[in-house]
Amino acid sequence: MNRQIPSPYTLGDVALGVPCCVPEAHLQVKDVSVSYGGKKVLSNVSLDIYKGCITALIGPSGCGKTSFLSTLNLLTDHSENAHVTGQLLFDDQDLLRDPVDKLKLRRRIGMVFQNPNPFPLSIWRNLELPLKEHGVRDRKTRQVKIEQALKDVGLWDEVHDRLASPALALSGGQQQRLCIARALVLEPEILLMDEPCSALDPIASGVVEELILRLRGRYTVVIVTHNLAQARRLANYAGFFWMTERVGKLVEFGQCRNLFETPIHALTAAYISGAKG
């Protein structure tokens, strides 16, 4: 009902939003529901995540955005009481049914969390550890990748002279950017970001936004944000979640501009005009 998606492969339509590379589904979500300990919190979400595009998800607190994001990289599997149904098509596989190597999958689908969570290691080790884990044996290669990731998030200049110092000593904004770099260093295909800027000041937030824009085309990005202005600035596609009787639903999904300027659903309209972004 809520799928206001242009017919695929029509670049004309997509161009209505912020320019985006290939309107081809990278990840297809079909009828996905999430429940915790038998209590449903998210019901029957269906949408496509487009390759190389930025998809923003908005909605009030508790409507299941984080839960939705965590199903995409199967992180919900590790939450004991979580149960997910539906289909998640990625690379001709149904992630929810077929046997997948989760470690490899998560290398391909990276995630950044709302609270910066750098490991209590040095800055360098924070980036080296995932690389080593994924079998990047060569020291030189690692060095190159780490430097590139730090440059991508604009942290290189700020920390290149103290890579051995603890990551926890960085400021909040720097920590968040480090976490993004940690996800980027694995060169994922899809990057899931859960309110990456909520702990940041406008400048740091601006840096991250620019970074996300620069990632467009190279990466597929799904971003949850409370900042509607940000969603509007960044996204090619946007989804609006709402909660009725404590169960979250995807109310509307469509091109970012459409959703913000000509929302179909009354709820969406109310949220967008009422909420103070």
Add this chain to the structure above:
Amino acid sequence: MNRQIPSPYTLGDVALGVPCCVPEAHLQVKDVSVSYGGKKVLSNVSLDIYKGCITALIGPSGCGKTSFLSTLNLLTDHSENAHVTGQLLFDDQDLLRDPVDKLKLRRRIGMVFQNPNPFPLSIWRNLELPLKEHGVRDRKTRQVKIEQALKDVGLWDEVHDRLASPALALSGGQQQRLCIARALVLEPEILLMDEPCSALDPIASGVVEELILRLRGRYTVVIVTHNLAQARRLANYAGFFWMTERVGKLVEFGQCRNLFETPIHALTAAYISGAKG
């Protein structure tokens, strides 16, 4: 240099900003510097906090806003390596020099933090504990005050039937409002708020904003925020902090509208236009 404050007691001037009650200094900050372990992080801040007004503080991450806020209720005294110099005039006393009863002072100057930090007790006990601590012996009085505080933050309807349940079971937004209620229940004269909405979604954030607006006149509020739109909406006065060579400074202080529309300092102008609020 940076004191763009209208001559006091001229209501006309104040009316240029959002209406504010009495343009009378409630707390005078003179030449306050903060250093941690000998390293200065905030240097020579001077400003007046006006009675019944809302003062917003903005600035990039790490420029010392939180540190500044914590000096106002002498919370810095408890961090071992912190050292504060300057004058803090409140009620004819220099808080930094004269012997003050910190506990009483903090009843008069409340504070709300960025991360909601309710105590691991029931909702009711969270509010009762500070009241009891400050000698409100009478059960009835406490009941009235607690109810009032919960109504003030719009939480009463949501939780009045489960006051005995643990506060940590509330949602993030509810927790933050509970923390505000916990500060309000003591009826402080001044309320310090450190990015109170950064963890909230737009709706919860709107509720808190409305609450703050309703407090105007009754309380003196100092709020740190990264959301410039919010600062503009709320504040009568605004202060802009900036960091040069890792030391924070107050670059500009003045009426909110002036600061946002006709900033004096080039840095302020750049920050306000460049930052994506």
Add this chain to the structure above:
Amino acid sequence: MADRLFSYLVFGCALLVVALLFWVLGDVVIEGSRHFSWQFLYSAPADAGRSGGIGPILVSTLWILLIALGLALPLGLGVAIWLSEFAHQNSHFANGIGISLDILAGVPSIVFGLFGNAFFSIYLGLGFSLLAGGLTLACMILPVFVRTCESGLRAVNDDWRRGALALGMSRSAAIAHILLPVARPAIVAGLILGIGRATAETAALLFTSGYVDRMPGSLLDSGRALAVHIYDLSMNVTGGDGAAYASALVLVVLIITLNTWAQSLVDSWFKRRLLS
């Protein structure tokens, strides 16, 4: 005012603990140093321990400790990791293991001794030996070590677990590189409680590592532990008090050394990886 009172109470507690410790150890230090000489440390006991020294006993004690810790440490850490990282929160099995550990912590040491004798010495044919003693001790210190480590691991922030998972890191890597180093203080506490229990044990060792005060030639030889020696001298050997106190003094010094060593060992082990 009430706050002042509370401070006094807390300081009073600490003072009382210190005073009691000094009171308990007062005799040990005074009587012990009267009987102590450097020779006492390395010579063999004579006349049922009244004279001579504790050389062989010290060696046996260290061997037993080494076996017990060498076994209980990896085993205990493994169990703690399983309980906190792999077990399902409400599974009956994990709960059962937890309760088993608590029960094991309460089994009287003499029962451990008799069990160790029946199982290790007789059933497994180890006889009275350092090995049997060390194994029995390992069983004894396991519960307290596991429980302490487990609490420490559980207290580690979930954000790091989540972060590691989202990076496609294996659980094992997250444990080795992040969780264990972060839980270091609890591991030290568990280790120290374990060392304490092991050095203090009498009854369990009497029935397993035995009473022989000869210098052990191999791990299959019987050897008398320091605590057993102290027990024998003070309770069973007339006129053994002086030597008992001197042995207790050596034990106290040994404990302090072991604690300091354990602390620095664990620190250096984990801190290299961790900067906080």
Add this chain to the structure above:
Amino acid sequence: MMFKASSSRADRRLNALLLLLTSGTALLLALIMLFLLNESWPFLISWWRNGGWHDFYQPQGWYPLEGRFGMSPMILSSLAVTVGAITLALPLGLGSAIFLQFYAISPFAQSFRLLLNLLAGIPSVVFGLWGLTRLVPLITSWQPPGASLLAAILVLSLMILPTIALTSASALASVSKDLVTGSMALGLRRKTWIINVLIPAAKVGISRGVLLATARALGETMAVMMVAGNVVQNPIGLFEPVRVLTANIALEMAYAMGDHRASLFASGLLLTLLVWLLSWTAHRMSNSSKGANLNG
């Protein structure tokens, strides 16, 4: 805590290995129980046949050589000594932990911690010796015979104190600093936030330490045997001698034959059941309070 289970092969292997180790510890308990059952079996059979359970309402006394095996006073004494020791050691241990975490300046904290560690490692004979030669005479001069429930409680509380103090200290240390800052900002006194905020926040860790200490207290043998007086009677007064189950084993095992010996193993079994009951209750209580406290 909430992120469990594993996916990679290495993880599955580690899980299997650790599961094996864990099962090993369960096996250990099973072996010990089996051993106790096996050794006490003859006694249990005859005890059941002879209606030994009457003992609980009609005490028959402990005279194994005369065929009278009344254990109920010893169960009560074990409980009394343990409860008494915990009542003393809990405030003292918690106080020490609070001192360590919030009051002691760093060099003092270091040496105080070392003292606690030392206390944890002193053999029970040394505590017993101290009790016998210092504490008991003191009590005697006041209320003979001196060797009594009180002496046992005092010595035992000192022995379990470091367990409580060290586990509580690490539990308090892992409480979020935000709570402290928040409390200070409300103008709460240090006493208030320690008692009303931090201790509830560290409750789980503290209670786990107390459980360990309780188990230790129930299982402690030598020191209690040396100071408790060891007369088999109900714990009717603080100054009356009592015999606990562990002391019973230690005192008589070396000289017991046949049924007497089997009955001593039965007291070991009984003690194990007691700890099990205690631990199970604690689990139930903590599970139900966990459900009420946190939803995540």
Add this chain to the structure above:
Amino acid sequence: ENKRLILTGSSTVAPLAAEIAKRYESQHPRVRIDVQMGGSARGINDVRGGLADIGMVSRALKESEQDLKSFLIAMDGIGVVLHKSNTITALSDQQIIAIYTGNIRNWEQLGGPDKPITVINKAEGRSTLELFLQHFSLKNSEIKAHVIIGDNQQGIKTIVGNPGAIGYVSIGSAEYEVARGTAIKLLPMAGNPATVEAVAKGHYPLSRQLNLVLKTEPSGLAKNFIAYAQSAHVKDLVESQFFVAP
């Protein structure tokens, strides 16, 4: 030839046996004798079960234990002991019985100081207790004890700390402690002075045997060792452990 002998049993005998074993080892370098402690019961059980070559038992064998062979290596007397400050110098058998059965509860009733009596008894199963009960024709359930002890030293230390106490311990130990100035005193028993000498002469009424026991007639090393332990070569060792050579 390399030979090994394992002794287990009585804690009373163990220190003596260990000293004898050491001396024997020093004379026979290839022989190793391990002495383990664990109580008389353990000695008997282990010998029966073949876990030990020789058991140590601090009493004479009972009716039910006649399957074993015992070899006396020393005697130990039991003496009644009071605190040094107690003015009582002698107690009749009747008085001791009255005290132990709880009929006399204060030293004043016997002409001593006004102090409640603390009766110290031994734990069930201990041979000294059996000896004591037998001598005074008492049943253990008749005794109203205030403190029940395990080892000798616990008894002596308890009495030292309690001026109103009465107990019974090994005479040799008590004599040593008295000589060292410890605050205890030994009472004569039925007119016989409680001394090691009196035990040695054989007319002290309360004494027990310290035995080595075997399942079969000894042979080889066991036989040699027992012969050595019973010989005059170790008389000094027996005496230095405060026992009486047989």
